[in-house]
Amino acid sequence: MARAKSEDRRQAILSAATTLIASEGLGAATASIAKEAGVPSGSVFTYFETKNDLINQLYQELKLELVSAVLFQLPKKDPKKQLHHIWTQWTNWGVAFPEKRRVLAQLMVSDEISAASREHALKAASPTLGVIDQVRHQGVLKNRSLAFVGAIVEATATTTMDFMIREPKQAANYREAGFETLWKAIS
Structure with missing residues (x-):
């Protein structure tokens, strides 16, 4: 048995x-x-079943954990407040869990991650992407794809988290500077 x-x-x-x-x-x-x-x-x-299955399930679990963190107590209505909340939760998660962040970054660019795993994660993140999309439609990037704007958001977040980790005493300042840079870039 x-x-x-x-x-x-x-x-x-x-x-x-x-x-x-x-x-x-x-x-x-x-x-x-x-x-x-x-x-x-x-x-x-x-x-x-396989190492590939392990990697895909790990990807989904990390993405769902991050999405859960950024959506926790998401404010209603005001897109700037919503994006700021998402940003704060995301960067705080990345700083609190640097191993998970590094692994998620590797998995996001891996050919081992299946389309189904990516779709599952994308569906879970749809409220977050909805906020980014709403902000994008107000600004200079309104004619650019959500994927392009998402890549800008991701790059800005990665840079911000790197500096927050490198200089913990300045973490709050970097987080806010990163948000203001992001807001000006996409709104």
Whole structure:
């Protein structure tokens, strides 16, 4: 009889994958992930059919965690306040979880992430993208694609978080300067 799967074990494997991918990249071996998680090597494949499945599920979990953080207590109506809230929550999440941020950045550009995983994450992020789209339609980038504007937002956030981490005493100043730069760029 097959043993019941444990959510704690699954989470331990995802956490170990995050740690090792952050330090070794996407080439981190599943045996190393299992060892880091404190589970037998074969257990990885009890919870994830393939390494690709593990990577896709990790991508979805990290994206959903980030989306959940940025949408928590999102203000109603005012697009600038909404975007500021999203920005603050996003940059705070990135600074609080640098390993997760690094892994998510690698996964976002990986060919290993399936279209279904990307679509799932995109659907979850639709309220956030809706705010960005609303702001875009007010400004100089109104005739540019949402994907292009999203890339600008992503690059600005990455730069801001890098400086927040590099100079923690100035983190709040960098976060606000980054937001004002973003607002002027897309509104």
